[in-house]
Amino acid sequence: MYTFKKEERLCSEKLIQGLFSSGSSFILYPFRITWMAASDESAQLVRVVISVPKRNFKRAVDRNVIKRRIREAYRLNKQELLYQQIEGKNRIVLSIHYVGKEIFPFSFVEKKLKSTLLKLSDEFHEKVVD
């Protein structure tokens, strides 16, 4: 389903602390992905944080626009690119950090996010095999 509810977002402060201190990360412009394999048996396969820095975008409108585009692209593509790769009790905690300096249209954001998710699933597979 193309849904994106509250439960799929990462709100726990402890988990976020653990994610940024011990998670692995890579950059695929204009995103920086930080992710970590979790093993607790929550209902959601993937939990995600989307953040846009105030340093690069002063106005709240601009930050909202970027976040809405990322969220929409993630909602439309997560099912086939990410969820089908996950088996068993493996769970992913994920942070999408926007590092671009300008606002891109939706088509560009969607294309980049697709390749990002593909790379993420590759890395996840390597870890699971190890």
Next chain:
RNA sequence: CGGGCAAGCCGUUCUAUCGCUUCAAUUAAUUUUGAAGAGGAAAGUCCGGGCAACACAGAGCAUCCUGCUUCCUAACGGGAAGGAUCCUGGUUAACAGGAGACGGAAAGUGCCACAGAAAAUAAACUACUGCUGAUUUCUGAUCGGCAGAAAAGGUGAAAACGUGAGGUAAGAGCUCACGGCUUUGAAUGGCGACAUUCAUCGCGGUAAACCCCAGGAGUUGAAAGACCAAAUAAACCCCGGUUACGGAGCUGCUCGUUCCUAAUACUUGUAUUACCGGGAAGGGUAGGUCGUUUGAGCGUAUCAGCAAUGAUACGCCUAGAUAAAUGAUAGAAGCCCCCGAUUUAUCGUGGGAACAGAACCCGGCUUACAGGCUUGCAUUUUUU
């Protein structure tokens, strides 16, 4: 008709697919259905309140803010109406338009660079007037002394209120007339600021310099605060306290006022135990609910008022998120711009749509804003 200025208002709409948040009903189920879902500034946080916690016998000082009058308001540094001042236009009159933090310089202190004789208790200098000394080429000139006086010196942002007359050795608001600003008192008009008239006192600027006068301000802000859940330490160590020139509380300070332990031992002022206060070190939580959206609320009509605004009646319920909902894609309509075509108001292709996102809630102020509408003002051109 065109552009300009001022004030007020609007701030794209609809359809389809896939989603997000809240509420209501429903379901075995976050299952399904329905309803609602950013602004004029939500912004800056510059003012004022509500609300909450803490504090509070009382007085004074300090600190900060405000500053023509009356009214509006819950309140305001906001608004309305008016007054005086200044600027612009004008027949320099009436009047019209605009502007501003608009109490006091006659309580006191300070400051006023450069230039200039002098920048504030006026007067050193040049020049002026009277008396007088010396020299000499003797109705005069040169060099001085004493006294008077504040008119002349054209520098400056500003020169001791301005003009004229009298007066005098020379002069001076020294006196008088007219005029400007101003203090105090009286009369008249006005709720009042103030205006007019009469008398009287005075005459540099600066209070967004210190200051004086009048009025006001308890402190902290939803990370306030209340409840639930979870966790727990009443452990150990150090310092201080036992009746007073000490300590603590009461707003930063002062006055003033209120409060301030017991037992045991012996060497009778020390120790131990308990108690009170503070510190260090260490451990735990860092989730949820309420506060929180029905309110100084919005719309319409009538009445009162010059107006801001208020009163009455009827109707309406209109976001409530919390690592942050209100979105994405496609199409259509209308608007604007560029290009091309012609029939000069139509068609076609392409592009654009501002400033900006609620975070406890209101009232203002300030700032940002594509494009459009309405009203008023003055102006240009054309037609009659």
Next chain:
RNA sequence: GCAUGCGUAGUUCAAUGGAUAGAAUGUCAGAUUCCGGUUCUGAUGAUGGGGGUUCGAAUCCCUUCGCGUGCA
């Protein structure tokens, strides 16, 4: 959300309301050297923006922009 501080040459700092905003360093040019460095001489360059008070504003006041800091 609330409270609070700062803004001066490219950089680091000065300046009591008063003349052309000063010093060090940097940059550029010249001299010195066979060349470079050092040294010497000269030049360059600033009060975040707007408005007001004042004869006069970096300084005083208002407004705005930017950069920080703190909180349970």
